[in-house]
Every structure is written in C-alpha cells, then in structure tokens.
Amino acid sequence: MLHDPEVYADPMEFKPERYNNDDTEMQKINDLVFGFGRRACPGSHFAFGTLYSIVLTTLATCDILPALDANGKEIIPNVKYSSGTISFPDKFPLRLRSRSPKAEALLAEVSTAPE
Numbered sequence: 001m002l003h004d005p006e007v008y009a010d011p012m013e014f015k016p017e018r019y020n021n022d023d024t025e026m027q028k029i030n031d032l033v034f035g036f037g038r039r040a041c042p043g044s045h046f047a048f049g050t051l052y053s054i055v056l057t058t059l060a061t062c063d064i065l066p067a068l069d070a071n072g073k074e075i076i077p078n079v080k081y082s083s084g085t086i087s088f089p090d091k092f093p094l095r096l097r098s099r100s101p102k103a104e105a106l107l108a109e110v111s112t113a114p115e
C-alpha cells in the first residue's frame with residue numbers, strides 16, 4: 001500500500017523531507033504499515049519506540065560515513081532495494097565514528113550489559 005502513488009506520493013523516492021512539516025504523512029505510515037482494524041499490529045508502539053530510540057541514539061552520537069577501500073578511498077554505495085513484501089536496501093559497507101569522547105563513553109555505557 002505504501003507503494004501506491006495514489007496513497008503515498010513518489011513512493012520509490014527516498015525523501016525524508018516529506019515528514020518535515022506534515023503530520024499527515026507520518027499518520028499515513030502509522031495507519032498503513034502496522035495494519036488496521038481488528039487485526040492491527042499490537043506491537044506497533046513497542047516497534048515504533050524501539051526504532052525511534054535506536055535511530056536517535058545513533059544519529060546523536062555517531063557520524064555515518066562511507067567505508068574505505070584498501071587505498072583509503074571512500075566506497076560510495078550504489079543503493080539498490082530488494083523487491084518483495086518487505087523492501088530494504090541491499091547490504092553495503094559503512095563506517096560509524098563516534099562524534100566525541102563523551103559520545104563514545106555514552107555508547108560504551110549503553111552497550112555494556114548490567115552485571
């Protein structure tokens with residue numbers, strides 16, 4: 001349904017700005033992607049909250065950079081998407097670099113299991 005241009009404009013384009021100022025686009029995602037009616041996904045709030053935390057933690061603490069080849073040159077990925085019920089980008093290499101010593105300490109803290 002999210003690939004139907006009548007429901008969702010330019011469905012195959014990566015356009016994060018579509019959510020900038022328009023709550024209706026976000027509402028559409030919530031209404032469609034988790035199903036609706038009696039069988040709607042009961043895990044939607046858990047899934048949404050978890051993804052939100054993961055994405056925000058990553059963006060707040062890390063720079064996401066292209067991987068380097070053997071000569072130290074950046075490998076710019078040629079992004080391709082799989083087709084099917086769930087579509088996602090093909091695997092590509094990347095580098096995550098913490099933004100500061102403080103961010104690095106924070107990441108070490110959250111990635112260490114409590115004793």
Ligand code: HEM
Binds near residue numbers: 035036040043046047
């Ligand atoms: C991004 C993550 C998720 C997506 C996109 C998603 C999407 C969906 C969709 C489309 C359905 C079918 C709704 C329908 O039949 O109309 C569904 C059902 C269901 N989901 Fe999820 N889901 C996600 C995560 C989760 C999580 C984390 C849980 C549990 C913790 C969960 C538990 C369920 C259950 C139990 C059903 C069956 C509901 C029923 O048939 O009564 N889902 N989900």
